[in-house]
Amino acid sequence: MKHFEFVNDRLIVLDQRKLPFQKEYVVCKTYQDTYTAIKDMIIRGAPLIGIVAAYGVVLGFKEIIEKNLEKDKIHDVIVHLSKSRPTAVNLFWALDRMKSTFERIKDMDKIEIYKQLLNEAKKIESEDKNINRKIAEYGNQLIKENSNILTHCNAGALATGGYGTALGVIREAHFSGKNVHVYVDETRPYLQGARLTAFELSEDGIPNTVICDNMAGYLMKLGKVDCVIVGADRIALNGDTANKIGTYSLSVLAKHHGIPFYIAAPTSTIDFSISSGDEIPIEERDEDEVRIFNGQKIVPDTSNVFNPAFDVTPAENITAIITEKGIVYPPFKQNILKLKD
Numbered sequence: 001m002k003h004f005e006f007v008n009d010r011l012i013v014l015d016q017r018k019l020p021f022q023k024e025y026v027v028c029k030t031y032q033d034t035y036t037a038i039k040d041m042i043i044r045g046a047p048l049i050g051i052v053a054a055y056g057v058v059l060g061f062k063e064i065i066e067k068n069l070e071k072d073k074i075h076d077v078i079v080h081l082s083k084s085r086p087t088a089v090n091l092f093w094a095l096d097r098m099k100s101t102f103e104r105i106k107d108m109d110k111i112e113i114y115k116q117l118l119n120e121a122k123k124i125e126s127e128d129k130n131i132n133r134k135i136a137e138y139g140n141q142l143i144k145e146n147s148n149i150l151t152h153c154n155a156g157a158l159a160t161g162g163y164g165t166a167l168g169v170i171r172e173a174h175f176s177g178k179n180v181h182v183y184v185d186e187t188r189p190y191l192q193g194a195r196l197t198a199f200e201l202s203e204d205g206i207p208n209t210v211i212c213d214n215m216a217g218y219l220m221k222l223g224k225v226d227c228v229i230v231g232a233d234r235i236a237l238n239g240d241t242a243n244k245i246g247t248y249s250l251s252v253l254a255k256h257h258g259i260p261f262y263i264a265a266p267t268s269t270i271d272f273s274i275s276s277g278d279e280i281p282i283e284e285r286d287e288d289e290v291r292i293f294n295g296q297k298i299v300p301d302t303s304n305v306f307n308p309a310f311d312v313t314p315a316e317n318i319t320a321i322i323t324e325k326g327i328v329y330p331p332f333k334q335n336i337l338k339l340k341d
C-alpha cells in the first residue's frame with residue numbers, strides 16, 4: 001500500500017512517526033481523525049496535508065449524512081480542519097477548493113454531494129502526483145551530471161501525493177542517469193531527513209549520506225555541495241519562502257559559498273494574498289519534541305525550549321523556484337504573479 005489510501009469510506013494513512021523501521025497504519029474514520037493525523041504529524045508535508053484535509057472534508061460530510069445533520073455543518077468541519085497546522089498554505093488551499101465545490105453543489109441531495117466531494121478530493125490527489133512529475137522534469141534541467149545535492153527535511157513522496165517535490169527532482173536526475181549523490185540533513189527535532197528522506201532515497205537506490213544539520217556548512221566549505229534543493233510550505237509573492245526550520249540557515253550558508261539554492265514546490269504552495277514572508281504564520285510545536293530524544297529526556301527541566309517548526313528564507317537567498325508551470329527566476333514578484341490562474 002502507498003502512504004495513504006481512501007478506501008471503504010475511510011482514509012488509511014501510514015504513520016510517518018514510526019518510519020523507517022516500523023510500518024504501521026492509522027485508520028481515519030472521522031474528520032476529527034484526519035485533524036489529529038495532521039496535528040500530530042502522523043502524516044506531514046505541505047501537499048499531503050492538503051490532500052488529507054480534503055479527505056477530512058469528505059469524512060465530515062459522511063457524518064452529516066449518518067447523523068442526519070444540516071448540510072451547512074460542513075463549514076464547521078472545514079473550520080476545524082483549518083486549525084490543525086498554521087504554516088503550510090496547501091491546507092487552506094485544499095479546504096477552500098472543497099468549500100467552493102460544496103457551494104457549487106449544495107442544492108443536490110446529500111448522497112450526490114458526498115460523491116462530488118469525494119471526487120474532488122481524489123482530483124486533488126491525482127493532480128498533485130502529476131504536478132510532482134512536472135516539477136521533477138523542470139527541476140532536472142538544473143541538475144548537472146555527478147552532482148552532490150544537499151537537501152533538508154522531507155519533500156518526497158511521503159510529503160505529497162507521490163514522487164515528491166525536491167525529492168522528485170532528485171529522483172528524475174537519478175533515473176535519467178545523472179549519477180547524483182544526496183547529502184541529507186537529519187532535520188532535528190522531528191528527523192524528517194534521517195528517518196524519511198534517507199528511507200525514500202535508499203528505497204530507490206539513490207546514493208545518500210545523512211549528516212547532522214550542523215555539518216552542512218563544513219560540507220560546503222569542503223566544496224562537496226553542488227546545489228541545495230528543498231521543498232516549501234508557503235511562498236509569498238516576493239519569493240520569500242517558509243520551509244522546515246533550518247532552511248534559512250542553509251540558504252545563508254549556500255549564499256556565502258556561492259552554491260545554487262533551489263525551492264521545489266507546486267503553485268498550490270504559493271500564497272498570492274501575502275506580499276512577503278513577514279506575513280507567514282510560523283508554527284511553534286510542543287517543547288517535548290526538543291526535550292525528549294528517542295524517549296529519553298535530553299534537556300534539564302529548568303531550561304526553556306524554543307521549537308519553531310519553520311523559518312522563512314528571504315527571496316534574495318533563493319536562486320530559483322521550480323514549479324509545475326516552469327522554473328521561476330528573480331525578479332520573483334513579477335514572475336510569480338504570472339503563475340496565478
Ligand SMILES: CSC[C@H]1O[C@H](OP(=O)(O)O)[C@H](O)[C@@H]1O
Nearest residue numbers: 044045046155159231232243244
Ligand atoms: C513537499 S513540501 C514538504 C515540506 O513540509 C515539511 O514540513 P513538515 O514535515 O513539518 O510538514 C517541510 O517543511 C518540507 O519541506
